[in-house]
Amino acid sequence: MEYVHYSVMKDEVKQYLIPPTDKPSVMVDCTTGEGGHTNMMLSEYPQLKVYGLDCDTHIQEKAKNRMKEFGERFVPVHTWFDDYFDDYQGEPIDLVLFDLGISIFHYTESERGFSFKKEENLDMRLNDESPLTASMVVNSYSEEDLANIIYKYGEERYSRRIARAICEKRIEKDIEKSSELEDIIFKAVPATYKHGRIHPATRSFQALRIEVNKELDRIEPALRGAVKALRPGGRIAIITFHSLEDRIVKWTFKDLAKACSCPPEQPRCTCGGKAAIKILTKKPIIATDKETKMNPPSRSAKLRIIEKR
Numbered sequence: 368m369e370y371v372h373y374s375v376m377k378d379e380v381k382q383y384l385i386p387p388t389d390k391p392s393v394m395v396d397c398t399t400g401e402g403g404h405t406n407m408m409l410s411e412y413p414q415l416k417v418y419g420l421d422c423d424t425h426i427q428e429k430a431k432n433r434m435k436e437f438g439e440r441f442v443p444v445h446t447w448f449d450d451y452f453d454d455y456q457g458e459p460i461d462l463v464l465f466d467l468g469i470s471i472f473h474y475t476e477s478e479r480g481f482s483f484k485k486e487e488n489l490d491m492r493l494n495d496e497s498p499l500t501a502s503m504v505v506n507s508y509s510e511e512d513l514a515n516i517i518y519k520y521g522e523e524r525y526s527r528r529i530a531r532a533i534c535e536k537r538i539e540k541d542i543e544k545s546s547e548l549e550d551i552i553f554k555a556v557p558a559t560y561k562h563g564r565i566h567p568a569t570r571s572f573q574a575l576r577i578e579v580n581k582e583l584d585r586i587e588p589a590l591r592g593a594v595k596a597l598r599p600g601g602r603i604a605i606i607t608f609h610s611l612e613d614r615i616v617k618w619t620f621k622d623l624a625k626a627c628s629c630p631p632e633q634p635r636c637t638c639g640g641k642a643a644i645k646i647l648t649k650k651p652i653i654a655t656d657k658e659t660k661m662n663p664p665s666r667s668a669k670l671r672i673i674e675k676r
């Protein structure tokens with residue numbers, strides 16, 4: 368079986384996620400994908416057991432195959448990561464890793480319309496059990512809702528033009544294929560935008576994927592749940608790939624690192640609150656020049672780490 372995803376910032380993850388050596392320890396890889404990070408951790412630490420979460424059963428088959436040699440030390444779990452930590456009752460966790468977004472597998476092998484370079488059905492669901500597909504969003508949302516999603520989740524400055532073009536086109540027939548949508552977007556944007564640094568459909572495709580999988584809504588509850596599930600001294604590392612994700616992570620960590628939860632207008636603290644976490648990375652860690660040369664997508668990666676108090 369071929370593994371196509373290049374795991375980002377492996378050295379930095381390894382530097383911060385160190386399990387206790389004197390007892391069996393537990394890690395949760397919230398976004399196992401093909402298992403690049405998990406494989407590294409299981410190979411490095413023989414006392415470690417990893418619960419490998421993924422919402423996508425197809426990519427999870429690849430991880431299961433890759434991790435066979437570790438036997439019961441790898442436990443695959445098919446779930447959304449926020450659902451996993453919702454009312455978590457399992458054993459205390461030493462380490463948690465999030466490597467957000469999708470894998471190269473999704474673009475190149477999944478055949479679900481993630482790539483605008485291919486002619487595939489506009490599905491974009493990471494989880495087969497989800498009710499909403501990209502085709503449903505494109506063909507049934509109002510022009511205003513489409514524009515808002517493309518603007519908010521894609522940070523696309525031509526969101527209104529693109530939404531209008533989609534709505535005009537879908538009067539003739541439903542837009543079913545990724546290549547059809549790419550063509551509509553390409554024709555909708557101004558000439559100067561057509562040959563920029565990124566393809567003009569990149570941001571709209573990202574927005575659709577985020578909407579279909581509710582990607583941003585899942586981050587804060589998962590982080591709060593993971594902090595609760597950690598043993599004291601346990602760590603969370605999270606890698607984000609765009610500012611929308613990183614902003615949520617940054618503010619959630621800031622809030623959890625605050626000792627006092629009294630209302631800001633109250634002059635003196637009466638809650639006696641204690642900070643739940645310590646932030647270990649005041650600024651996010653970014654990939655080295657060497658890594659970005661070898662794997663250009665790592666250019667947008669940001670790694671933040673916290674420790675539970």
Ligand SMILES: C[S@@+](CC[C@H](N)C(=O)[O-])C[C@H]1O[C@@H](n2cnc3c(N)ncnc32)[C@H](O)[C@@H]1O
Nearest residue numbers: 374398400401402403404421422423447448466
């Ligand atoms: C960037 S890839 C992970 C790559 C992995 N760290 C590696 O080294 O091979 C992200 C994976 O997380 C999964 N995923 C994304 N959002 C998720 C969520 N909310 N819950 C569970 N899995 C998720 C995707 O299906 C994908 O397989």
